Amino acid sequence: AAAGHTAATAPFPTGFAWGAATAAYQVEGAAAEDGRTPSIWDTFAHTPGRVRNGDTGDIAADHYHRFRDDVALMRELGLTAYRFSISWTRVQPTGRGPAVERGLDFYRRLTDELLAAGITPVATLYHWDLPQDLEDAGGWPTRATAERFADYAAIMAGAIGDRVPMWTTMNEPWCSAFLGYGSGVHAPGRTDPAASLRAAHHLNLAHGRAVEVLRDTLPSDARLSLTLNLHQVRPLTSGAADAEAARRIDAVGNRVFTGPVLDGAYPEDLLADTARVVDWGELVRDGDLATISHPIDLLGVNYYTPTVVSAPEAEDTGRERFHGGHGASDHSPWTGSEDVVFHLPERLGRTAMDWAIDPDGLYELLMGLHREHPGLPLMVTENGAAFDDYVSPEGRVDDPERIAYLHGHLAAVRRALDAGADVRGYFLWSLLDNFEWAYGYSKRFGAVYVDYATQRRIPKASAHWYADVIRANGLPGPA
Numbered sequence: 111a112a113a114g115h116t117a118a119t120a121p122f123p124t125g126f127a128w129g130a131a132t133a134a135y136q137v138e139g140a141a142a143e144d145g146r147t148p149s150i151w152d153t154f155a156h157t158p159g160r161v162r163n164g165d166t167g168d169i170a171a172d173h174y175h176r177f178r179d180d181v182a183l184m185r186e187l188g189l190t191a192y193r194f195s196i197s198w199t200r201v202q203p204t205g206r207g208p209a210v211e212r213g214l215d216f217y218r219r220l221t222d223e224l225l226a227a228g229i230t231p232v233a234t235l236y237h238w239d240l241p242q243d244l245e246d247a248g249g250w251p252t253r254a255t256a257e258r259f260a261d262y263a264a265i266m267a268g269a270i271g272d273r274v275p276m277w278t279t280m281n282e283p284w285c286s287a288f289l290g291y292g293s294g295v296h297a298p299g300r301t302d303p304a305a306s307l308r309a310a311h312h313l314n315l316a317h318g319r320a321v322e323v324l325r326d327t328l329p330s331d332a333r334l335s336l337t338l339n340l341h342q343v344r345p346l347t348s349g350a351a352d353a354e355a356a357r358r359i360d361a362v363g364n365r366v367f368t369g370p371v372l373d374g375a376y377p378e379d380l381l382a383d384t385a386r387v388v389d390w391g392e393l394v395r396d397g398d399l400a401t402i403s404h405p406i407d408l409l410g411v412n413y414y415t416p417t418v419v420s421a422p423e424a425e426d427t428g429r430e431r432f433h434g435g436h437g438a439s440d441h442s443p444w445t446g447s448e449d450v451v452f453h454l455p456e457r458l459g460r461t462a463m464d465w466a467i468d469p470d471g472l473y474e475l476l477m478g479l480h481r482e483h484p485g486l487p488l489m490v491t492e493n494g495a496a497f498d499d500y501v502s503p504e505g506r507v508d509d510p511e512r513i514a515y516l517h518g519h520l521a522a523v524r525r526a527l528d529a530g531a532d533v534r535g536y537f538l539w540s541l542l543d544n545f546e547w548a549y550g551y552s553k554r555f556g557a558v559y560v561d562y563a564t565q566r567r568i569p570k571a572s573a574h575w576y577a578d579v580i581r582a583n584g585l586p587g588p589a
């Protein structure tokens with residue numbers, strides 16, 4: 111019981127990874143330095159009306175220049191692992207051809223710094239920032255993009271494969287496919303249902319091709335993974351129509367990825383639901399499913415809030431609806447199931463994103479995966495919350511709501527472990543306040559506050575709380 115805390119629950123397993131996560135475009139800045147060229151997110155953010163307040167990732171949290179200080183901060187917090195992503199256009203500006211050494215050097219220095227601090231680097235190859243040149247050539251709806259991704263994976267394995275023991279091919283391909291090409295609230299901002307499904311398949315294919323390449327190149331003990339934002343789907347009522355709505359959203363939100371990756375096939379019901387949108391027979395070629403289902407060592411799970419759905423309602427019930435994935439768009443990301451209605455769960459607290467706070471959803475998600483894919487190790491690769499943080503006159507950032515959120519969700523992980531789920535680690539989203547995509551800098555997810563005017567970092571009360579949890583390897587009991 112370190113720091114005067116008594117563990118309220120059993121300690122976490124020895125070697126459990128205590129981490130925090132970021133993504134390149136959200137924190138690095140230095141958008142045009144050392145040969146980096148625009149990704150689809152640079153283009154999108156610089157297009158008026160796409161991102162709140164016209165914010166861009168040009169400077170972001172300036173992590174590109176401050177990574178040494180940021181690693182020192184991680185060390186003070188006691189993190190045992192750090193999940194970051196690589197900016198594709200920093201290391202391969204056009205998405206084709208030779209790598210840029212200055213770009214690779216940044217990731218060599220970052221990973222060296224982490225290892226020197228005793229922090230395990232966990233690298234994500236793709237967190238939504240496709241080279242603009244590849245988008246101009248058709249983007250993810252085009253099959254060749256998957257091959258470009260495999261080449262890029264080979265470059266990164268060659269550059270930092272000797273020092274990164276854990277790799278994630280991509281983060282939340284659902285967002286890339288359906289928010290990027292369906293609802294258009296994410297880059298590249300296209301609103302074409304057929305393109306969104308084509309993108310989903312090519313993202314799956316890119317994942318599989320990258321796994322093949324990494325397996326061939328990396329040391330044999332390297333652990334390979336994929337991170338998904340699995341929607342914890344719940345029907346609004348116990349009626350058959352709402353169960354059908356939940357099935358459809360589970361298909362196009364979850365099983366479109368877990369099906370081919372973990373079970374080697376697209377689910378029949380998904381193919382039926384979307385048969386009018388895309389010609390699956392033309393899209394999926396011989397051998398694709400074998401490539402996509404190449405075994406992974408670990409599944410990354412990002413969880414923030416559950417997803418409550420109902421059948422289309424004949425009339426307005428007055429119940430509060432959820433705008434979530436639709437954002438400011440008139441277009442639905444739920445290709446083939448556009449008329450399903452999303453609801454906010456009642457009686458639950460909400461974060462500054464208006465997302466319901468429901469730790470049971472994380473428990474259910476982990477247990478569902480444990481039941482359906484026994485033997486597949488899991489990792490919570492993102493979990494966290496935005497609140498309206500501010501610096502007090504004394505220079506402190508007190509965020510009791512975030513502490514409660516983290517405590518509740520870590521307790522859910524602990525319960526899942528007790529019930530037999532093989533959860534290997536937890537990564538708080540995010541280490542730093544950062545560029546929250548279409549919301550720009552208006553939403554703060556960090557455990558560490560960033561004063562963007564000065565780039566000063568101020569660990570929030572939740573960061574100190576998390577450091578205590580890590581030190582104790584368990585959750586604190588009541589004071």
Ligand code: GBH
Binds near residue numbers: 432434436539555
């Ligand atoms: C993650 O995305 C990202 O990996 C990370 O970069 C980001 O900063 C962080 O979370 C916080 O947003 O059910 O239609 O309403 C999470 C993206 C947002 C995707 C909520 C699903 C709900 C869609 N998720 N969204 S809907």
